[in-house]
Amino acid sequence: MSLSATVPERRMSLSEILTDLCDETHAAETLGETLQRFGRRSFGVLLFIFAAPNMLPLPPGSSTFLGAPLVLFTPQLAAGVRTPWLPARLKRQALDMGRLRAAFARLIPRVAQVERVSTARLTFLFGPVGDRVIGAVCTLLALVLMLPLPLGNLLPATAISLFGLALVQRDGILALAGYVMAAVSLSVLALAAGVIHRLLAAALSAF
Template sequence: MDKPEPDRLSQILPRLAAGTGERLTVGELVSRMGERAHTALLVLFALPNTLPSIPGTSAITGVPLVYLSLQLALGRTPWLPAFITRRSFSREALAALLERAQPWLERGERYLHPRLAALTTARAQQGVGVLMLILSLAVLLPIPFGNMLPSLAIIFFALGLIEEDGAWIIGGLLVMLVGVVVFSTVLWGLFKAAVFVFLGAFGYAP
């Protein structure tokens, strides 16, 4: 008898907010995701940073992303410390976020299927984990809109690993490279602005 196909992420995520309590802990989310917890959690924590949300969200979601990416890079099972697993979300807010994200996930999953297997092997996953770790650290930086492209790249990588689709790994790499260009441009602009202010403070003409 053939083994049934596992549920896709767009089917798993809407069920996470099910229940009657007002709040849902990160620990409960991990237990509900089952065998896909690692990559699914990466998507879940990256999602809020790709959608208009409350300022400061990246500071909350970035720390779990760092932990999960590091463990993926080390080839370990997902684990989060107690200070993260005890953190809770409003069930209503989580349901609203997942409802907004679901159509986009469903659309993306139409193009997800196993291919370019060499990019999704266990060794390759560790390499992708290193890239995700770099992106997760970028998410933590307090740069306006600077966390959107890193978070999107993390989602591309995670979806590629979930469905063993190497093409999406390549897509994540391209998004990451675009993010590097944008990030470098923003940093250069901030540096020039700081120099301008510094020189102006001492009476030097720009």
């Protein structure tokens, strides 16, 4: 038996995937071709790709540009879809990493640091039920991410990024961290909504 038949091919880590995506040789690659390379880990990779850049300073409107794909993908994860579905038009869309390359260059070293201490653990948090719960939570966070709130995208982006990395690594500790960050994010949103409501009520009562 040949060595190639006995040794499974090593899977690329998320940091390696991001480094590969930042290579300019992939400038002409379509989004559909990119998804095929990710395989079963597509959802985790996509969550991270479109959420993590929002943790860094970006031009106005970037959260809407990055949040829109999340609103498409996260409900599919919540519905139990095994691999992401894309309309044919989006599958043919060329992958434009130009505006994201600088952000990923800053994120890759941090991801690599997490990967060195991360491993598959608490895997009961994943699977048919666990993945759907993560998808449902991320769907809500993706909607929050698209709201035009000052600095309002940092916490939901962090939570979704943690869930994405957790799905890739099958690391339940990262998933738990994602749930904690999601709770903090939604609590801050509720608090902000309450403050805005009181301010509007006070302003209306003054007339």
